[in-house]
Amino acid sequence: xxxxxxxxxxxxxxxxxxxxxxxxxxxxxxxxxxxxxxxxxxxxxxxxxxxxxxxxxxxxxxxxxxxxxxxxxxxxxxxxxxxxxxxxxxxxxxxxxxxxxxxxxxxxxxxxxxxxxxxxxxxxxxxxxxxxxxxxxxxxxxxxxxxxxxxxxxxxxxxxxxxxxxxxxxxxxxxxxxxxxxxxxxxxxxxx
Numbered sequence: 001x002x003x004x005x006x007x008x009x010x011x012x013x014x015x016x017x018x019x020x021x022x023x024x025x026x027x028x029x030x031x032x033x034x035x036x037x038x039x040x041x042x043x044x045x046x047x048x049x050x051x052x053x054x055x056x057x058x059x060x061x062x063x064x065x066x067x068x069x070x071x072x073x074x075x076x077x078x079x080x081x082x083x084x085x086x087x088x089x090x091x092x093x094x095x096x097x098x099x100x101x102x103x104x105x106x107x108x109x110x111x112x113x114x115x116x117x118x119x120x121x122x123x124x125x126x127x128x129x130x131x132x133x134x135x136x137x138x139x140x141x142x143x144x145x146x147x148x149x150x151x152x153x154x155x156x157x158x159x160x161x162x163x164x165x166x167x168x169x170x171x172x173x174x175x176x177x178x179x180x181x182x183x184x185x186x187x188x189x190x191x192x
Contacts, residue, residue, distance in 0.1 A: 005163045007040040007102050012165035016044075019143030019159060027171070028057055028140050030066055030109070032132040034174040037067065038106040039167040040183075045099040047161035049073055054105070054160050055167070057136040058146035062158075065146060066133035069107055069116060070158075071097060079107060079116045079124050084132040089114065093123040099162075104183035110174035120181045142167060 002014035013020075022028075041054055051073050058065035067081040075097050080090040093116065097103060106117040109129065116124040138147045143160040150158050166184075 002163060005042065007042075007165040012040075012042075012163040013142070013167075014163055015143040015160040016046075017159055017161065019141050019149065021139040021141050021147075023139060024057075024137050025140075028066075028169075029135040030133055030171055031135070032130075033172055034109055034111070035067075036106060036108045036168070036170045036173055036175040038104070038175070040102055040104050040165040041162065042102045043071065043097060043099050043160075043162040047071065048075065048099050050161070051158065052160050053141075053145035053148075053158045054164065055140070055142055055169075056145040056148070057138055057140045058148040059136075059138050060147045060149075062145060062148040062150070064134055064136050064138065066136055067107060067109075067114070068145060069105060070145070077105075077116060077118070077123060079114060079126065081114065081129070082134040084134045089126045089129050091116075091124045091126045093118075095123050102165075106176050106183075108174050108176050110177045115176075117176055117181065120176075120183045122179050 003011040006012040053070045056065045056068040070078045078092040082088050112129050114126045114129050145158040
């Protein structure tokens with residue numbers, strides 16, 4: 001916990017090449033229902049030009065994840081996921097993130113639409129997401145792409161470099177819908 005870099009008082013998780021793993025659990029299976037994954041996040045200057053993942057539940061080869069958002073080497077954000085029946089959905093924002101700036105990220109499935117909001121504004125969206133998403137058997141990670149921890153810094157580096165504050169994963173609730181919203185000014189105060 002880093003108290004000198006936090007969105008809210010109390011500190012933020014500091015990722016400088018490390019990550020947290022959580023064993024697979026039925027709690028991580030989002031199926032075909034609504035869900036929201038959100039956090040305040042700031043990339044450090046070490047992450048510029050690297051491909052990094054903040055959260056995912058992927059296999060060691062990078063496959064079999066139900067959902068993810070990934071900062072690409074050109075600093076745009078890609079959202080993607082895999083269906084239980086096979087196939088994938090994916091879209092990439094045209095907007096770019098910059099280092100040392102706090103962003104509120106919210107990845108939301110509402111019905112058959114998955115939307116990435118950044119600071120309350122829609123950056124990327126995929127429509128026609130029908131059916132259940134894959135129930136990954138791999139570890140859920142904060143700070144990397146699940147069990148896929150390719151070395152940081154390369155074209156396929158996946159380890160987060162920066163800070164994460166107020167992470168929340170909600171099954172069964174699309175907390176944000178529409179084209180825009182105002183992010184919380186306190187940690188996770190949206191009770192929808």
